[in-house]
Amino acid sequence: xxxxxxxxxxxxxxxxxxxxxxxxxxxxxxxxxxxxxxxxxxxxxxxxxxxxxxxxxxxxxxxxxxxxxxxxxxxxxxxxxxxxxxxxxxxxxxxxxxxxxxxxxxxxxxxxxxxxxx
Amino acid sequence: xxxxxxxxxxxxxxxxxxxxxxxxxxxxxxxxxxxxxxxxxxxxxxxxxxxxxxxxxxxxxxxxxxxxxxxxxxxxxxxxxxxxxxxxxxxxxxxxxxxxxxxxxxxxxxxxxxxxxxxxxxxxxxxxxxxxxxxxxxxxxxxxxxxxxxxxxxxxxxxxxxxxxxxxxxxxxxxxxxxxxxxxxxxxxxxxxxxxxxxxxxxxxxxxxxxxxxxxxxxxxxxxxxxxxxxxxxxxxxxxxxxxxxxxxxxxxxxxxxxxxxxxxxxxxxxxxxxxxxxxxxxxxxxxxxxxxxxxxxxxxxxxxxxxxxxxxxxxxxxxxxxxxxxxxxxxxxxxxxxxxxxxxxxxxxxxxxxxxxxxxxxxxxxxxxxxxxxxxxxxxxxxxxxxxxxxxxxxxxxxxxxxxxxxxxxxxxxxxxxxxxxxxxxxxxxxxxxxxxxxxxxxxxxxxxxxxxxxxxxxxxxxxxxxxxxxxxxxxxxxxxxxxxxxxxxxxxxxxxxxxxxxxxxxxxxxxxxxxxxxxxxxxxxxxxxxxxxxxxxxxxxxxxxxxxxxxxxxxxxxxxxxxxxxxxxxxxxxxxxxxxxxxxxxxxxxxxxxxxxxxxxxxxxxxxxxxxxxxxxxxxxxxxxxxxxxxxxxxxxxxxxxxxxxxxxxxxxxxxxxxxxxxxxxxxxxxxxxxxxxxxxxxxxxxxxxxxxxxxxxxxxxxxxxxxxxxxxxxxxxxxxxxxxxxxxxxxxxxxxxxxxxxxxxxxxxxxxxxxxxxxxxxxxxxxxxxxxxxxxxxxxxxxxxxxxxxxxxxxxxxxxxxxxxxxxxxxxxxxxxxxxxxxxxxxxxxxxxxxxxxxxxxxxxxxxxxxxxxxxxxxxxxxxxxxxxxxxxxxx
Numbered sequence: 001x002x003x004x005x006x007x008x009x010x011x012x013x014x015x016x017x018x019x020x021x022x023x024x025x026x027x028x029x030x031x032x033x034x035x036x037x038x039x040x041x042x043x044x045x046x047x048x049x050x051x052x053x054x055x056x057x058x059x060x061x062x063x064x065x066x067x068x069x070x071x072x073x074x075x076x077x078x079x080x081x082x083x084x085x086x087x088x089x090x091x092x093x094x095x096x097x098x099x100x101x102x103x104x105x106x107x108x109x110x111x112x113x114x115x116x117x118x
Numbered sequence: 119x120x121x122x123x124x125x126x127x128x129x130x131x132x133x134x135x136x137x138x139x140x141x142x143x144x145x146x147x148x149x150x151x152x153x154x155x156x157x158x159x160x161x162x163x164x165x166x167x168x169x170x171x172x173x174x175x176x177x178x179x180x181x182x183x184x185x186x187x188x189x190x191x192x193x194x195x196x197x198x199x200x201x202x203x204x205x206x207x208x209x210x211x212x213x214x215x216x217x218x219x220x221x222x223x224x225x226x227x228x229x230x231x232x233x234x235x236x237x238x239x240x241x242x243x244x245x246x247x248x249x250x251x252x253x254x255x256x257x258x259x260x261x262x263x264x265x266x267x268x269x270x271x272x273x274x275x276x277x278x279x280x281x282x283x284x285x286x287x288x289x290x291x292x293x294x295x296x297x298x299x300x301x302x303x304x305x306x307x308x309x310x311x312x313x314x315x316x317x318x319x320x321x322x323x324x325x326x327x328x329x330x331x332x333x334x335x336x337x338x339x340x341x342x343x344x345x346x347x348x349x350x351x352x353x354x355x356x357x358x359x360x361x362x363x364x365x366x367x368x369x370x371x372x373x374x375x376x377x378x379x380x381x382x383x384x385x386x387x388x389x390x391x392x393x394x395x396x397x398x399x400x401x402x403x404x405x406x407x408x409x410x411x412x413x414x415x416x417x418x419x420x421x422x423x424x425x426x427x428x429x430x431x432x433x434x435x436x437x438x439x440x441x442x443x444x445x446x447x448x449x450x451x452x453x454x455x456x457x458x459x460x461x462x463x464x465x466x467x468x469x470x471x472x473x474x475x476x477x478x479x480x481x482x483x484x485x486x487x488x489x490x491x492x493x494x495x496x497x498x499x500x501x502x503x504x505x506x507x508x509x510x511x512x513x514x515x516x517x518x519x520x521x522x523x524x525x526x527x528x529x530x531x532x533x534x535x536x537x538x539x540x541x542x543x544x545x546x547x548x549x550x551x552x553x554x555x556x557x558x559x560x561x562x563x564x565x566x567x568x569x570x571x572x573x574x575x576x577x578x579x580x581x582x583x584x585x586x587x588x589x590x591x592x593x594x595x596x597x598x599x600x601x602x603x604x605x606x607x608x609x610x611x612x613x614x615x616x617x618x619x620x621x622x623x624x625x626x627x628x629x630x631x632x633x634x635x636x637x638x639x640x641x642x643x644x645x646x647x648x649x650x651x652x653x654x655x656x657x658x659x660x661x662x663x664x665x666x667x668x669x670x671x672x673x674x675x676x677x678x679x680x681x682x683x684x685x686x687x688x689x690x691x692x693x694x695x696x697x698x699x700x701x702x703x704x705x706x707x708x709x710x711x712x713x714x715x716x717x718x719x720x721x722x723x724x725x726x727x728x729x730x731x732x733x734x735x736x737x738x739x740x741x742x743x744x745x746x747x748x749x750x751x752x753x754x755x756x757x758x759x760x761x762x763x764x765x766x767x768x769x770x771x772x773x774x775x776x777x778x779x780x781x782x783x784x785x786x787x788x789x790x791x792x793x794x795x796x797x798x799x800x801x802x803x804x805x806x807x808x809x810x811x812x813x814x815x816x817x818x819x820x821x822x823x824x825x826x827x828x829x830x831x832x833x834x835x836x837x838x839x840x841x842x843x844x845x846x847x848x849x850x851x852x853x854x855x856x857x858x859x860x861x862x863x864x865x866x867x868x869x870x871x872x873x874x875x876x877x878x879x880x881x882x883x884x885x886x887x888x889x890x891x892x893x894x895x896x897x898x899x900x901x902x903x904x905x906x907x908x909x910x911x912x913x914x915x916x917x918x919x920x921x922x923x924x925x926x927x928x929x930x931x932x933x934x935x936x937x938x939x940x941x942x943x944x945x946x947x948x949x950x951x952x953x954x955x956x957x958x959x960x961x962x963x964x965x966x967x968x969x970x971x972x973x974x975x976x977x978x979x980x981x982x983x984x985x986x987x988x989x990x991x992x993x994x995x996x997x
Contacts, residue, residue: 032133033140055134059125076143080136081129 017049017057019100022085022093025067031080032058058083066092188512196513199485203517205888206481210521210572212881213474214564215528220467220874221560222533224460231449231550232378235315236409240448241419243272243282243406245441262402265437266395268430269404272443275426278419280411283310284404289820290361290385291655291850295347298848300653301361302382305389311338313409314378318370320344321355324388334388337366341374343384361385363657377552379405382542399430399437400779407448420445459871462624462948466878469621471564473614473882475571478521480610480889482514482572484896507577514572522565530556539873540866607896608929611889615933616940618882619970623941625875626962627948632872636865638797639693642732644858648831648838649691651852653820658848666748666817668845673725676825676841681834683826686728687813689721691822692796693861694853698722703809705764706774706786719760719807720798721777723816729793731826732857737761739771739791746812753812754787760807761792775809787811800865824857831856883973891977894926898981902988910990918986926978930971937970938963 024030024038035058036049061067066089072082085093141159150158196203234240245262264272264284273282285306292299308324317323319341328336337359339348348354348368357368366387377383389404410419423443430438533556540551652672659665669687676685690698702716710716726742728734737758746753754775761770770792777784795805813821827834835854842851853860862869898905905918941963 031136031140033137033144036137037144051137055130055137059130074140076140078136078139078143079132080140081133 016100017053018061019093019096020047020049021054021057021061021083022066022089023097025083025085026090026093029082029084031072031074031082033080034074035083061089065089185512188509189516191509192513192516196516202481202485203520205892206478206517206572207520207524209474209477209481209885209888210518210568211524211528212885213471214522214525214561214568215532216470216878216881217467217564218525218529218557218561219532219536220463221563222529222557223536223554224464225557225560226550226554228460228550229449230553232314233375233553234378234448237449238447239410240314241408241410241416241445242448243408243423244444244446245402246444263405264443265399265402266391266404267397267399268438268441269406270391270396271430272406272423272426276408276419276422278411278414278422279408281309281313282406282408283307283313284389284406285310285379286389286404288387289653290387291653292347292359292361293363293655293848294360298655298850299347300651300850300852301343301384302380303361303385303387304379304383306386307389310378310386310407313407316373316376316378319373321368321370323370324386329388329390331390331392334390335364335366336369336388337361338370338372338386339368340372340376340384344371347384359385361387363655375552379407399434408445416445416447459867463871463874466621466624466875469617470878470882471567473617473885475568476610476614476617477885477889478517478568478571479574480607480614480892482517483607483610484892511573511577514577515569518565518569518572521568522561525565526556526561529561536870536874539870541863607889607893611886611893611929612933612936614882614886614889615930615970615974616937618879618886619933619937619966620941620944621875621882622879622966622969623959623962624944624948625872625879626966627945627959628868628872628875630959630962632865632868635800635868636861638800639857639861642692642796642857643826644693644861645856646827646829646831647732647857648825648827648834648854649822649857649860650838650842650854651691651820651822652842652849653852654849656819659819661819662817663748665819666814669725669813669817669821669823672842672845673727673823675845676823676838677727679834679837679841681828681837683828684727684730685823685825686731687723687725687821687823688728689723689818689821690798691824691857691860692732692798693800693857693864694822695799695864698798702778703764703807704776704778704780704782706776706780709780716779717764717807719756719809722808722810723813723818723821724810725813728824731824732796733826734796735794737792737794739789741791741793742810742812747814750815752785752787752815753790755791755793755810756789757795757805757808757810758792759795759805760809763807777809777811785815787815800861800868822853831858883969886970887973887977890926890929890974891981893929894922894978894981895984897925898922898985901985905985905988906990906992909988915986918988919982922982922985923975923978926974927971930974933970933974934967938967941966 020039021035024035024042027038030038032051032054036051036054039047039049058067058069062069062083066086067083068086069081069083071079074080138156138159142155145155145158146152230237232240243264245264245268263286266284269282269284276282283306285304288303288305290301290303292301306324308326308329311317311323318338321338323338324336328334339354344350344354348357354368354371358365359368372386408419410416423445427438427442431441533554537551537554654665654668659668673685673687676682690696698720699722700720701718703719704716724742726744726746729736729741738761739755742753742755756764756770756775761768764770765773770789773789774786775789776782776786793810796808798806798808825831825834825838832855839851839854842849855863909915909918945959945963
């Protein structure tokens with residue numbers, strides 16, 4: 001559990017949530033809360049998923065046919081709606097990940113090495 | 119999103135609940151106390167409701183939700199103005215209902231009169247005579263039946279048909295099953311049932327070999343006959359029935375609803391061709407039905423039969439010269455008389471629907487105008503334009519739905535009414551009558567039309583309202599700005615009144631024609647004449663003398679009863695729609711080129727007192743008398759028209775005539791008298807030629823007995839029945855009724871027709887009156903302040919009255935301007951198409967023009983009173 005306040009945390013850039021969800025599901029099927037937790041943990045608590053946006057995003061991805069959903073039982077024996085990546089979703093993930101990496105690298109080049117004057 | 123199922127809001131809620139539980143689990147694992155874990159999870163999630171709402175907005179749920187909201191609002195608003203709702207709903211219900219009922223009837227009678235597979239490939243074949251063209255018989259007239267030998271030739275050589283079947287009617291008297299009964303029967307070719315494509319419900323239909331003499335002691339009975347007269351027992355097959363003195367075995371029961379060749383047929387027996395039949399070409403005796411072979415067209419079949427006819431004409435010139443065959447699809451066979459009536463009613467019902475739609479349009483328009491300020495207010499408060507439009511449309515839709523629901527009731531009541539208004543002994547001749555039922559397609563079409571009207575007229579004010587400058591409309595408030603709508607409504611009302619006039623004048627012309635036709639029987643004093651039908655069973659009354667003796671005695675005994683003035687017998691009762699016997703007549707000394715050039719006439723067979731019983735006046739010579747017995751010299755009477763046609767010089771008396779061709783076996787008869795014409799059928803365009811033969815010299819087993827009473831004919835019925843039973847208790851006595859009733863039954867269709875037109879006319883008139891009232895009421899309401907100012911400036915109340923009533927009169931004057939020419943044109947058309955049934959009627963036109971104006975004034979009365987009661991002081995203060 002993080003002790004930092006929400007204000008200090010990095011907000012998610014518009015459009016990145018979809019990519020993060022797809023990436024998380026690329027590792028295996030997961031339910032909504034699990035996706036949020038995985039993103040938070042893997043980002044070292046830097047990225048906090050706003051749950052109010054998570055579910056509409058899942059809804060959106062499902063509607064586009066990138067992910068599938070079905071009800072199942074979680075490790076701790078609770079019912080949950082599990083999401084899996086579809087074939088189309090996998091392709092989308094590859095495309096978006098590549099795009100993002102290029103974008104991030106480009107931004108990094110513009111900003112220069114850390115500590116340099118702005 | 120192909121094939122993806124919509125998620126329910128509940129499912130989404132469950133997912134969020136699962137999320138919160140997982141989060142709480144995680145927190146608990148991390149050491150947070152139970153109670154706190156849940157609320158922390160909730161806090162971490164943020165706003166649950168907001169998430170749910172976002173899900174909600176994304177789906178269709180919102181649309182449904184808004185629809186429900188619109189519906190509730192529309193219902194509330196409709197309930198607030200019950201008069202408006204009632205007027206619109208009733209208009210729609212009457213318009214849609216009337217159309218559905220009429221179309222249902224038309225559909226059953228004209229489009230699918232018989233429930234047979236591939237009905238369109240079934241054709242009737244009849245013979246046409248060269249004479250028919252010459253005597254001006256309309257081309258749509260059915261031809262004659264076929265001669266038996268001609269039928270066999272057609273069946274032999276006709277390649278266009280998969281099968282052909284002949285049939286003729288036969289009366290059966292059934293004994294041994296309770297009281298003796300007369301049954302309508304048909305002798306039919308065994309192929310008939312296969313040909314129409316209907317098999318027996320129980321047992322089987324005929325085999326080919328059962329049409330051979332000696333093997334034909336089998337019958338197929340109707341479902342109704344089995345139910346009502348054979349007790350619906352399961353062992354009906356192989357049961358023996360004594361029909362016309364001969365035992366016949368029941369081999370099959372037809373399914374319910376099988377009515378071919380006519381309703382009312384209860385027994386079918388095989389048609390056997392005797393050796394004489396196989397060469398008979400003069401007597402036209404069998405009706406013929408055929409099914410076209412695969413891929414043969416009607417035109418091809420006609421060509422082929424044309425060729426067969428020509429060949430027969432060459433081979434048998436004496437009988438067949440000039441005779442041809444007529445091939446008519448079974449479906450169109452009865453359309454000749456029905457079609458113009460059907461067209462009339464469809465048109466009338468359509469006019470009613472138009473008037474009704476106009477009413478709905480008018481009412482919706484007025485309502486739209488009245489609600490401008492409401493709409494503007496709502497728009498100002500943030501109601502989106504699309505939302506306002508949708509709400510008004512919802513109202514229109516709900517109105518249409520209400521109207522449709524009521525229309526269902528109106529239509530089914532209408533269909534029931536129409537079905538019950540014509541007695542069964544008339545409708546049994548109308549194919550498809552019993553199949554009349556509410557037609558879903560008709561309902562759909564009429565409802566669609568009404569829906570379009572409601573939407574179109576509902577949309578206009580909605581769009582106007584949405585477009586209105588909000589502040590402007592609010593400032594104007596409830597009053598003002600009704601002028602534009604006033605024009606449109608005026609137009610609508612004028613149309614309504616014109617259409618009503620047309621309908622009413624059509625109804626009046628039908629009534630005129632109807633009255634004129636039923637007057638044809640007034641001379642017979644039909645209420646004082648009691649009549650019934652008797653048929654003597656052949657086995658107990660052999661043809662000839664015993665029959666003649668029985669009837670002579672019967673009419674004698676009835677004539678001697680108290681309260682009876684005269685009694686007689688006749689082959690076919692005038693006014694009844696049954697077929698009257700008839701055929702060619704030969705005149706001694708007058709030679710003709712061929713048999714077909716012989717004059718034709720009805721051959722009525724009567725007892726001497728028939729003429730007294732019906733008050734048929736003697737024109738010349740003498741009536742028949744007891745001296746014209748079986749052994750006396752053969753005599754005949756002729757009707758006045760026949761005498762005028764055949765002996766225009768007036769030398770009728772003393773002429774020698776005979777039934778049939780000059781060389782026929784019938785005796786030459788001396789014409790001893792001429793009697794006044796009697797109208798046989800109400801639709802006869804002119805009096806028929808009738809030859810009267812004394813029953814004693816031409817006995818027939820089946821006759822109508824007519825009894826002239828001193829008072830009401832119906833009062834004699836029980837005594838007459840008892841008297842017949844005293845003579846022979848086993849005789850079935852049918853159709854016991856007054857002549858007036860018989861005529862009425864025969865004219866039932868006509869009465870139905872004119873009643874329907876009156877109902878339509880009255881409905882249209884009241885709808886128009888409602889329309890006028892609406893326009894005037896709205897007019898007065900929107901000009902209240904103007905009226906107040908005028909009154910304050912010194913106008914008299916009388917002037918206000920005149921202004922309001924004057925506008926109503928102007929509206930009806932414009933309506934007459936269009937309505938009168940339309941009504942005159944329709945009257946002409948009806949007179950031409952309905953041969954004498956309708957009469958163009960200047961009186962009706964005048965009367966109903968006045969009625970229309972009167973209705974308009976009456977409807978404007980209450981708005982006028984309101985206008986005159988305006989208090990100028992109050993109005994001026996309010997300004």
